[in-house]
Structure formats: structure tokens, C-alpha cells
Ligand SMILES: NC(=O)C1=CN([C@@H]2O[C@H](COP(=O)(O)OP(=O)(O)OC[C@H]3O[C@@H](n4cnc5c(N)ncnc54)[C@H](OP(=O)(O)O)[C@@H]3O)[C@@H](O)[C@H]2O)C=CC1
């Protein structure tokens with residue numbers, strides 16, 4: 215029985231994680247869950263999964279939930295302290311990091327120090343502080359199992375293979391809802407248009423990132439740290455069907471790929487059951503239903519965010535922190551209709567240009583750069 219703590223149980227990844235727990239009550243026990251605004255869903259999750267602890271980031275919502283569930287024998291925690299607490303509970307084996315954004319950094323760092331296995335969906339943490347996180351994981355003998363579908367695909371293809379025999383990895387990207395369009399077609403698109411992802415049903419922030427191709431840029435940086443690769447070993451190809459979830463090319467020219475229907479429950483389940491595999495009731499890929507699998511080069515003129523991510527990774531140090539923090543703030547401004555689609559890459563580029571990168575930043579440096587970047591972005595409009 216694996217005892218799990220879910221950071222962000224009310225979101226897309228978090229609820230799908232609970233679906234897997236529900237289907238496998240003999241394999242998993244939920245010790246802690248967390249949310250931020252959706253206290254009604256948290257109340258339902260408490261009723262069904264009977265966690266011992268619940269962290270609610272928003273302190274007012276924590277108080278509200280405390281009132282609602284006061285007789286249910288569950289401890290309600292609040293704020294970042296609450297997230298850190300449920301990331302480090304003694305009896306917990308696996309921490310599923312499914313919060314969105316860099317808020318996941320400190321709880322993940324603390325979970326690693328507490329020697330928890332990390333099932334990592336929260337890619338912003340690795341983008342912001344990948345070197346620190348991976349060094350801490352290695353120091354503590356902690357496994358970080360990828361949940362992100364492309365990184366789960368790479369992880370599965372690497373199973374039983376020596377990383378030294380890897381020539382490169384190829385991350386696939388759907389191309390998002392605006393694939394094939396040009397800058398002039400996109401000047402006045404709204405977040406409503408950008409939220410229509412062609413293949414995946416995800417949370418809002420990642421869906422906007424998929425539309426700008428920043429999601430793939432974040433995934434390039436995530437892959438660098440997860441698999442300890444050089445930047446020129448990480449390729450991106452547009453694959454509109456999202457059936458091939460990514461590929462590994464080995465030094466002998468052989469390529470391994472992991473395929474499946476676009477359903478996040480598969481990588482989530484694999485991260486939870488690893489190193490075992492268990493049966494699932496998910497629908498399977500039917501090759502008779504596939505007309506074709508197609509591939510295209512990414513169009514980084516129309517979608518500059520992917521190029522900006524490669525540049526940030528190449529510069530290194532605290533620059534990926536600036537990329538991520540500015541992107542997070544700009545995505546929320548775009549979602550709230552405050553800025554246009556191209557303000558996102560334009561402002562990220564400006565935030566990167568004004569930043570003097572810190573080599574080998576400490577986690578304190580990173581938190582300061584993150585904060586200052588967010589202030590810069592929010593004072594720019
Ligand atoms: N969705 C997907 O299919 C995929 C997601 N990922 C990654 O997984 C992570 C989660 O994504 P997704 O599930 O889509 O996100 P959602 O927006 O659906 O859910 C985010 C979760 O984080 C909580 N949350 C939001 N802000 C805060 C905060 N400031 N403090 C604490 N908790 C907070 C939300 O709480 P509440 O809802 O109560 O406000 C919710 O539980 C992201 O890093 C994403 O990039 C990776 C691959 C695929």
C-alpha cells in the first residue's frame with residue numbers, strides 16, 4: 215500500500231490522480247490533499263478519501279473549510295506552511311506535485327529533503343530551479359518520477375537503457391489550437407480561443423502555454439534536468455495527433471517511442487505504480503482508427519516562446535527562473551483579458567533582456583529573482 219499526498223488535488227492532474235486511487239483502493243491510500251479556491255470539491259474529496267490532512271493555500275478558504283468539516287476528524291492547514299507540511303508527513307511515501315506554477319518549488323524541495331518519492335507534474339518547479347532540485351534529490355537518494363506525458367514517455371523508453379547511449383530525445387507537441395496560423399491571424403485572439411486545445415483537456419494555464427508553445431519550451435527545460443541532457447540533445451517536433459508522446463534516439467540510430475491515446479491517467483498511473491505496471495480501464499489506441507501520424511517543424515517565428523525557452527536554458531543560471539515567472543504572470547494577465555497574445559512573448563523577451571543572470575543561484579536567489587520578475591511584469595501594464 216503506497217501512502218500518498220497530493221499537492222493540488224482539486225485540479226486536472228489532482229482529480230485524475232484520485233480517479234486512479236479510487237480504482238485501486240488496495241494499492242493506494244490518500245493521507246493528504248490540497249487546494250486553493252475549490253473548497254466544495256475539497257469537501258467532497260475529504261468525504262470520499264478521508265485524508266488526515268488538507269492544505270488550503272488561501273487562508274480565508276482554509277478557515278471556511280475548517281468550519282464546514284469541523285466534525286470530520288481532518289486537520290485543515292493553510293498557506294505555504296500547509297503545503298510544506300503535507301509534503302513532508304512522516305507516513306507518506308509518494309508526493310504527487312500537481313499544483314500549477316512555481317508555488318510548488320518549496321514544498322517539492324522540502325519533500326525531497328524528507329526523502330519522499332516525487333511524482334512530478336508541476337514542471338514550473340524544475341524550470342525555475344532544476345539544478346537545485348535534482349542535486350537535492352541525488353543527495354537524498356530520492357526518485358523523481360515524471361508525470362508529464364512526454365517525460366513519462368521518455369522515462370519509459372529509457373527503462374533498461376543506458377542514458378550514455380542516448381543520442382537525443384524528441385519531444386512531441388500538438389502545436390496547440392493555433393497550429394498552422396501566422397502572426398497576423400493571431401493578433402486579436404482571446405484566451406477563449408486559446409483554451410480550445412485540440413487533443414488534451416487540461417488546466418487553464420498549461421492550455422495557454424500549449425497555445426503559445428511555451429509549454430513545450432518548459433518541457434525542454436524539464437527534460438534537461440530530469441534526464442541530465444545537453445540542450446542540443448533535446449529536439450521538438452510538432453505531431454498534431456498527440457499519439458506519439460515522445461521518442462528517444464540512441465547512438466546506434468534506433469528510435470524508441472511511447473504511444474497511446476491522449477489520456478493523462480496513463481502517465482499518472484505509471485508514476486504511481488512504478489516500477490510495476492498494472493491493468494487499467496483506460497481506452498486503448500486502435501490503429502485501425504488512425505488515419506495518419508504526421509510531423510512538422512515547429513514555427514518559432516509565429517510562436518517565439520519555444521525559442522525563448524531554449525535561449526533561457528542556454529544562458530542558464532537564474533534566466534529560466536525569469537522565463538517561468540514572467541510567463542506565469544503574463545498567462546494570468548492574458549486569461550483575464552488584460553493583454554494580447556503577443557504581449558506574452560514580447561514581455562518575456564524584455565524581462566530576459568533586463569536580467570543579469572546569477573550563475574549557480576541559491577534557492578534564496580531564485581525566490582528573489584522570481585519575486586522581482588513578477589513585480590516587473592505586473593508594473594509593466
Ligand atoms: N493538466 C494536465 O493534463 C497536465 C498538467 N501538467 C502540469 O501539472 C501541474 C498542474 O496542472 P493542472 O492540473 O492542469 O492545473 P489546474 O489549474 O487544473 O490545477 C491546479 C491545482 O493547483 C491548485 N493551486 C492553484 N494555485 C495555487 C496556489 N497558489 N497555491 C496552492 N495551490 C494552488 C489548484 O487549486 P484550486 O483548484 O482549489 O484553486 C489546483 O488544485 C502544472 O504544473 C501543469 O503544467 C503537466 C502535464 C499535463
Ligand SMILES: CC(=O)[C@@H](O)[C@H](O)COP(=O)(O)O
Nearest residue numbers: 362363387388389390424429
Ligand atoms: C498532456 C501533456 O503532457 C501536456 O503537456 C500536453 O503535452 C500539452 O500539449 P502540447 O503538446 O500542445 O504542449
Ligand SMILES: [Mn+2]
Nearest residue numbers: 362363364433
Ligand atoms: Mn506535457
